[in-house]
Amino acid sequence: MASILYSFRRCPYAIRARYTLLSLSITVELREVVLKNKPKALLDLGGRTTVPQLLVGNERYSESLDIIFWALSFSTNQALVSKLWPSNPNTRVKIMTWLSFNDHCFKPWLDRYKYADRYTEQSERYYREKGERFLRRLDARLANSPYLMGEHITIADIGIFPFVRQFAGVNREWFEQSRYAHLRAWLNAFVESESFQIVMKKFPAWEESQQVTYFPESS
Structure with a gap:
């Protein structure tokens, strides 16, 4: 099961998180958030509901730099x-x-x-x-x-x-x-x-009933 990233396309914090994930070829389930209408699944997490947020199993990373450092530790591309x-x-x-x-x-x-x-x-x-x-x-x-x-x-x-x-x-x-x-x-x-074009691709706001969207998308 892929890790879940709650994100907002234009947020600079989310951009740097997605750019790092892309650079390290780490695939996540992307859930695009409308800030004025945050999904219940995000709100139900409790605590901070800002984006980006990364869920990895039972672990939760609520800061973009935490996501970046998680990606660095998770990646197998040690040269990069x-x-x-x-x-x-x-x-x-x-x-x-x-x-x-x-x-x-x-x-x-x-x-x-x-x-x-x-x-x-x-x-x-x-x-x-x-x-x-x-x-x-x-x-x-x-x-x-x-x-x-x-x-x-x-x-x-x-x-x-x-x-x-x-x-x-x-x-x-x-x-x-x-x-x-x-x-x-x-x-x-x-x-x-x-x-950057990949990182900034537009996705519809996530809904629980929709098909899973992965980032980066498979070619």
């Missing part, structure tokens, strides 16, 4: 795992630092920038400039290598690019004309990839 999550302790600390800054410092400003009409204490430009502090760090790092940790994609890249994509989408014209050329090239490499 060692690139996505290098064994060097210093590299791992750097990866987690990038991810922590993204999730705890950048994401709040991203939300305010995207929904500036709800956060009327400051202007949209104010929130954008706060978020740009992270963009500058990313762009400076990517000026020296194609990925955040060097020559290979790691979970730092996978874990961050969906949020930068969302930030860029608030005002696409501004982002395309911004000074972050290295960041744009890095982001475009992800969003123009075949993997």
